[in-house]
Amino acid sequence: MTIGSDAPHVTLLRHDRDTPTFEESHHSLQKRLCHWAETLTHCSIGYMEQLYTFSSFPVQGQTPHIHITYLALSPDHPLSCHGSLYHHFPWEDRRNESGTRQLAQxxxxxxxxxxxxxxxxxxxxxxxxxxxxxxxxxRVLERYELLWESGLVPRSAPSPEATEEDDRRLLATALSRLRARIRYSPAVFDLLPKAFTLLQLQQAMETLSGRFMHKPNFRRLVLHQQLVEETGTYERAAAGRPARLYRFRPAAMASCYLGAAFLPLETPSWLIMY
Incomplete structure (x- = not known):
């Protein structure tokens, strides 16, 4: 998973289609899969974890297929991508009027x-x-499964970027897990370049959560927790005052609690639905 200009983007890789190259130096399945994914996508992976184990029944009465899935985060954008997660779940993006109106409906x-x-x-x-x-x-997965159970959404989103029937459930699980992780872990930093501005960090959090945040409060929270440190360099902007560049402090690995960032929201008038 990566961050696009306005949405989390995802690339789905299947080992039964693209056989991974396993090397003797990789002593665990996860390391082998990480190397395989980096080789196929030409992207560096900063973090990978087992996501979920799914089972499917190809034909009624036959032995189910077991699918072990992994979630990988990368700051790089692969050339081949299945597109925006908010294409599959537009109601999860509450930053724009269209997604919020669909959610209200x-x-x-x-x-x-x-x-x-x-x-x-x-x-x-x-x-x-x-x-x-x-x-x-x-609660992305819960909302999706309730919408599917009630007949309000299909299993697969209609799109030229076609996915398999269970892929939408897999993507909902991935978005749920990632939204949870960015609240108590430094996962968001695995999706950013090594040097970034505080605005880029805030925009990444907003993109992943689908919600706006209060700029002064967000910056105060990040700096108070000492999650980042200055690099001593500035972003080269075309116009205006250059912004300071920061990097994540590895010493803050165990004390990254950004859950409070979701409390002081800036709420546009059209965001109030009920």
Whole structure:
């Protein structure tokens, strides 16, 4: 996964189609897969973890296929890419009016679907932030599965960037995991170049979460936690005052808590839906 100009971007690799080259120096499956992915995409991978194990039934009554999936983060953008995650889940991007309006329409429809069903209502409330519950960015998979169960979205997003039937569920799982990780780990820094501005860091967090953040409060939080340090250099901008460049402090690896960054949001008037 990488960060595009306005959305997280993803490239799906399948070992049954592109046989990985395993070397004796790679003593673990994860290291072998990391090397294979870097070779295929020509991108450096800063972080990789096992994401989930899926099972599928090719033909009813036959033994299911087991799929072990991994999530890899890279600051580089591969030449071959399956595109924006917000193409598959536009309602998860609450920074623009179109995505927010679609979410509002889904909420109205899924409330109708759950009406008179206590079990359904108990599931949609935390997933969609209803009944005075807060909106939780990390519940991407729950929202997608409820929208699919209610018949509001199909398994695969209609697109020239076609994906397989289960890929949308896999992508929802990946986005859920990544949104959770950026709250308590330095995962966002694996998606940035080694030197970056504080604005680029904030924009990366906003892109991944699909939400706006309050600029002064975000900067105060990052600097107070001493997550970054100055490089002594400046970004070369075409116009205006050059911005300081920072880098992540490895010493802050265990104390990276950016969850509070999601509290002081700047809220445009069209973002208020219900």
């Amino acid at each position: 889904f909420i109205a429809a899924i409330k109708h679907w759950a009406a008179g069903h206590d079990e359904r209502q108990s599931r949609i409330a935390p997933a969609f932030g209803l009944d005075d519950l807060p909106w939780d960015d990390t």
